[in-house]
Amino acid sequence: MARKKHKFPKTTIERLSYYFRALEELTRRGIDTVSSEALGTRLNIKPSQIRKDLSYFGDFGKRGMGYDVKYLLKELRYILGLDRNWNVIVVGAGNLGAAITQYPGFMKRGFNVVSLFDNSKNKIGAEIGGLKVRGMDELQGFVKENNVEIAIIAVPGHAAQTVADRLSRAGIKAILNFAPSHIVVPDGVRYLSVDLTTKLEALAYYMSFSKDKLWKVFS
Amino acid sequence: MARKKHKFPKTTIERLSYYFRALEELTRRGIDTVSSEALGTRLNIKPSQIRKDLSYFGDFGKRGMGYDVKYLLKELRYILGLDRNWNVIVVGAGNLGAAITQYPGFMKRGFNVVSLFDNSKNKIGAEIGGLKVRGMDELQGFVKENNVEIAIIAVPGHAAQTVADRLSRAGIKAILNFAPSHIVVPDGVRYLSVDLTTKLEALAYYMSFSKDKLWKVFS
């Protein structure tokens, strides 16, 4: 299993994810070999970028031939940590938390939402997507007992930092934050945020001012 | 109202959005002046980065004094296109579409979801967040009559491209795509995507392999 050199751009991992998805689509269509050129056309990414990204992790292709789709998928699955299952909890049982809990794309990738937490009396005990909503007092115990490593924050912005603190204390190793606010986590806890309004604001900006035609997905 | 020089990094707009949010928080707390240093500490962004970002659009600060919070807010509001209202439609009335429709952060910023569309018989006519779900056949007419410029796609991946095509034909000017697939839009239509699983996959990667401690929000 490939491991290779140096540092690589942060965006590489994100692109690997896109490659992975495109390759899945190709297997579904029964295609078993693809060139960086062909893949690049599909994804609107330069072939040289694709080759460079992959080269950070190994030599997956065959010169003159391209990449074996199944093999590359296997390697990417390993690199992206998708060859195992992850237990995930969601904090915040509002509309967004409920949607995330039931989002089909997560389970398909091995991210299993195993419980939902909230601190509101009238949500605790309710059932969402087959899961009972638990109170925050059960958080620490649940995380320990169920070996939960990843948490998703889906609470209002003002509560996000408090939740992040509790999650960190409970032993959570990675946090995905949907709340529209900047939060700080201790060393050792991985953190990424998904910001819904920021993207809309960027669109609004480009509609108002920019002459740029099309806009490359920048995340 | 400021307009200024050259090109600037794509990420600048995203950061302006963060600055805007932080400044809002500062006004709420009654603080009316802030330095790039202080703002940078809050957001974990280098002061020089903040000054550079702002300098692309104008001279908003006073040397020796910092930035007037209210004034900078006003300018950023203008730059980000938040000084007006936008009519937004959501396509896809599943869990995610419903959550997006009711997401409080959008309306607060002037993004008003004015209708929800779906093509499933048993969703059409239902009411979500006070809005009736409309069939796709009403799309074109609705967009024209209501001056809708922005659409949010919240359908399964395989349907996203078809939806994007219909939206473009209907005259939509910007698309925010939550579906986990790469889509192509005609020139003149702005496009950004928010990818939920990609972020989780990035976290999974960093948990498996990376020694990096903390991870700067990269969107």
Add this chain to the structure above:
DNA sequence: GGCGATAAGTTAAAAATTTCACAAAGTGAA
């Protein structure tokens, strides 16, 4: 009104990322 302190705006250097261009490697046909 000059002086010290602060902090913006800017220029230049550094770092990060993408793209180019090409040598090396593999294929298939003659």
Add this chain to the structure above:
DNA sequence: TTCACTTTGTGAAATTTTTAACTTATCGCC
């Protein structure tokens, strides 16, 4: 086996983005 063709992997160049260093402006105080 050799040749023509394809396509990878990669070192170097080009580009973009960030960071540091510097210059200039503003305030408050004596």
